[in-house]
Amino acid sequence: MLQQTPVARVAPVWHEWLARWPTPTDLAADAPGEAVRAWGRLGYPRRALRLHAAAVAMTEHQAGTVPSTETELLALPGVGTYTAAAVATFAFGERTTVVDTNVRRVLARVISGEEYAAPSPTRAELTVAAGLVPLDAVEARTWSVAVMELGALVCSARSPRCSECPVADLCAWQLAGRPSYQGPARKGQAWEGTDRQLRGALLAVLRASDVPVPRSSLEALSDNEIQRERCLDSLVADGLVEPLSRDRYQLPASREAS
DNA sequence: TAGCCGTGGTT
DNA sequence: TAACCAAGGCT
Numbered sequence: 001m002l003q004q005t006p007v008a009r010v011a012p013v014w015h016e017w018l019a020r021w022p023t024p025t026d027l028a029a030d031a032p033g034e035a036v037r038a039w040g041r042l043g044y045p046r047r048a049l050r051l052h053a054a055a056v057a058m059t060e061h062q063a064g065t066v067p068s069t070e071t072e073l074l075a076l077p078g079v080g081t082y083t084a085a086a087v088a089t090f091a092f093g094e095r096t097t098v099v100d101t102n103v104r105r106v107l108a109r110v111i112s113g114e115e116y117a118a119p120s121p122t123r124a125e126l127t128v129a130a131g132l133v134p135l136d137a138v139e140a141r142t143w144s145v146a147v148m149e150l151g152a153l154v155c156s157a158r159s160p161r162c163s164e165c166p167v168a169d170l171c172a173w174q175l176a177g178r179p180s181y182q183g184p185a186r187k188g189q190a191w192e193g194t195d196r197q198l199r200g201a202l203l204a205v206l207r208a209s210d211v212p213v214p215r216s217s218l219e220a221l222s223d224n225e226i227q228r229e230r231c232l233d234s235l236v237a238d239g240l241v242e243p244l245s246r247d248r249y250q251l252p253a254s255r256e257a258s
Numbered sequence: 259t260a261g262c263c264g265t266g267g268t269t
Numbered sequence: 270t271a272a273c274c275a276a277g278g279c280t
């Protein structure tokens with residue numbers, strides 16, 4: 001849930017989920033569409049599908065327990081480099097290298113002397129991060145949470161609070177006079193009129209309905225037929241939407257969402 | 259690896 | 270106020 005989503009927005013939904021589905025087995029027993037519905041407006045709803053799929057995998061292959069090693073975690077759907085390392089470290093105490101957007105920014109500044117990290121993680125960046133992690137597993141875990149928190153609370157993206165920073169005196173960016181970012185242009189996401197916007201609107205209609213929705217209700221969301229069909233098709237392909245007979249649609253009820 | 263995938267608070 | 274950006278993953 002926290003992937004690309006601020007803690008403050010995740011917290012209430014997370015509590016609802018744990019009250020409803022206390023264990024992976026509980027979640028796996030419900031339809032994937034219920035996960036998508038309970039995801040609400042957190043965004044990137046494919047994460048809900050993957051979380052459900054991960055629950056199914058844990059239920060089927062490990063008696064409903066969460067794997068305790070980074071390697072096993074990586075095999076779960078929706079669990080990538082960051083999440084596997086974070087869970088392995090924070091939940092199970094494994095000594096690994098946790099690199100999220102906060103860590104990348106802190107190291108870019110403190111070590112490399114640049115305002116922002118590159119648009120996408122580089123090999124060199126991960127090597128540097130790994131080299132900074134303490135050898136002791138307990139200290140390594142403390143290190144990771146500390147760097148993440150420093151990035152989130154002090155070394156923030158927009159207006160860093162350098163006057164409050166505990167490592168300002170050894171920060172390469174600070175020592176260089178806080179030069180502005182010179183690297184390759186950063187993405188910048190368009191929104192108005194995009195497929196993402198329409199997919200979100202389509203899914204919002206389906207989430208709000210307890211009964212199958214007729215195609216006509218979905219068509220009302222856009223006059224662009226080409227885009228409309230493309231988005232609906234992609235939602236079906238993603239397993240987020242299930243087409244029924246008589247031109248009706250619903251959130252996936254079947255057990256095997258991709 | 260670059261592009262795609264949502265949403266809403268912050269600056 | 271329009272951008273920016275957030276505990277990324279997948280193809």
